[in-house]
Amino acid sequence: MRRLANILALILAVAVLYGMQQTKPRFGELTAPIPVYGKMHDRVHTREFDVTLDQVVFARQLDFTRYGEKKTLTTSGLWVIVTAQLAATTSSTSVAAATWLGPTGLKFTTSGRIGWAPGMPPHLLAPGLPKKVRFIFETMPDQVNGATLVLSGKVEPALDSEARISIDDLKTFNDGQPLVIDSYDPLRPLTGT
C-alpha cells in the first residue's frame, strides 16, 4: 500500500513538474512592459512620463527646407504625423521609442528618413516643462484604422510601463478611408510649449 502511494506521488510530481515546465513563461514575458491603455486627447500616465496624443495627420509626402535645401520625401504608403504633449512625471527622462502598431499587428518604428531635426525623437523631458512633439511614421493605408501608438522611455522596456494609445479620432471619409493631405512640413514649429 505504501509503495503504491509512493509511486502515485512520484507520478503526480512528474506530472506537476512537466506542467510547470510547459507553462513556464519565457524571460521576455516575465520582463515584458506593463501596458497603460488610453485614448486620443486623454492624458495617459506612465511611470516616467505623461502623454496626451493631440492629433494624427496623414500625408502623401513630406516637404521641408533644411540648410537652405528643399527636400521632398515621397512614399509608396502613407506618412503618419502624430503630435503629442509629453511631460516627465518625477525625474528628467526621455521618450526614445515610438511604434505605430497596425490593426493586424504590424509594427512600424519612427521613420529615420528625415534625419535629425528639432522636435524629433528621442525627446528629452524634464518635470514641470511639458513639450509638444512629433512622431513621424511611414505606414500602409490598411494599417490605419484600428491602429495603436505605443510609447516607451527605452527601446526595449522591461518591467516598465508603456503607453498604448488607440488611434480613435481620425478624419475619415464615408468609406472609412482616412483623409490624406498632399504635403506636410515636418520641421514647421509646433505651437505651444
Next chain:
Amino acid sequence: MSDVIEEKQTALERRWRKRSLWALLFLVPISLLSISYRDIDELIRYRDMLPVDVAAGETKRYGGSDWQFQGLRRVEGIRPGRLPAGSVPIIARFVVEIGDPDLQNLWLMCAIKLTDRAGRTWYPSSVPGIPSPQPGIETCSSTAFSGAQKGERRVIEENYLVPADVADELVPTLGMHSERPFYLRFTT
C-alpha cells in the same frame, strides 16, 4: 527484532525530517541572499537612496575626493524665445579637491541632480544659448576623464533647465556608483 529496527529507523527518520524542515527556515533565505547578493549590490548603486546631509560651506569626502558646494545661480541674458516657456536656466557650481586620482572608477555614473521639495529631480541638460563656461570649468563626467592629479582643485559646473516656480527651492545632490546607496545632499 526487525520491528524494533524499523521503529528505530522511523524515529530517526522523523527526527531528521523535523530538523530538515527547520533548516529550511535558514537555508532558503541564505541561498536566496547568496544567489542575489551581487545583483542587489549592483542594483543599489544605480539609485540615490540614503542621503548624507552636507551643511552650507562644508567640505565632504565623496568618491575619494573633497567636495564643496559653491551655489546655484540663474543665468540671465538668454534671448527670450530660445528657452521653453516658464523655464529658468540654472548653473550649479562645486569645487573639488582631488583625493584618490582613480576618477574613472570612483566617479563612475556621477550624477549631480537638483531636487525640489516634492522630490522631483532634474538632471543636467543642454540649455540653448547658454554661454560656454570659462576655461578650466568642466562637468563631473568630463573631470573624471581629464586626468586630474591628487591635490588638484577643480571647478565643476552643471547646467539645468527647470520650471520657474521651483527655481528657488532646489537642492543639489551628488551620487556616484562607488558610494551609492549613500549620496550627498547639499544645503543651499
